[in-house]
Amino acid sequence: MNTLHPHLGAGLWPIPASATIVHLRGELDLATRETVCERLLRALQHSTSLLILDLSEVSFCDAAGLGVLIAVQHQARTLNITLGLAAPRPHVAKVLRLTDLDRSFPMYGTIPGKGTGTGTGRGTGGVGSGPATAR
Numbered sequence: 001m002n003t004l005h006p007h008l009g010a011g012l013w014p015i016p017a018s019a020t021i022v023h024l025r026g027e028l029d030l031a032t033r034e035t036v037c038e039r040l041l042r043a044l045q046h047s048t049s050l051l052i053l054d055l056s057e058v059s060f061c062d063a064a065g066l067g068v069l070i071a072v073q074h075q076a077r078t079l080n081i082t083l084g085l086a087a088p089r090p091h092v093a094k095v096l097r098l099t100d101l102d103r104s105f106p107m108y109g110t111i112p113g114k115g116t117g118t119g120t121g122r123g124t125g126g127v128g129s130g131p132a133t134a135r
Contacts, residue, residue: 012109015086020047021111025057028065037068044072047081054111056087061095073105084108 015021022043028036044051053069055061069085076083086108088096096102 012086012107013084015052015108015111016050018048019050019052019084021052021054021086023054023057023111025059027060028058028068029060029062030064033064033068036065037071040068040072041075044076044079044081047076049080050082050084051076052084052086052108052111054086055092056089056111058089058092061092066095066099066101069101069105082106086111 020043022040024036026032040053058065069083073083084106085096087110093102096105
């Protein structure tokens with residue numbers, strides 16, 4: 001059974017208060033993929049049943065970055081964790097849309113504390129290093 005999630009063009013889910021949120025910033029690319037992937041996989045071990053990646057401060061994402069998202073999503077599914085994406089910048093949103101990945105991930109609205117999003121979320125820190133970091 002396929003579950004359809006809203007994507008960038010069809011509206012966004014509100015963020016539930018119970019979600020674990022990882023805030024990424026910088027570039028998600030070939031140079032940062034190993035470190036970011038490793039740390040996101042570790043974050044899964046401490047996540048609630050919903051892990052949302054805040055992409056609002058990700059300035060660039062290439063094919064290697066998309067590979068990280070897909071790998072982490074695959075591992076999340078094996079742990080019965082839903083991996084969602086939130087608030088991508090226009091360039092990143094376009095890459096997600098062009099690759100149809102906006103249909104493969106639940107897409108969430110503004111991150112609480114950064115605008116008009118819903119819920120409070122549970123943040124995690126320390127994911128990423130170098131150009132792509134997380135807080």
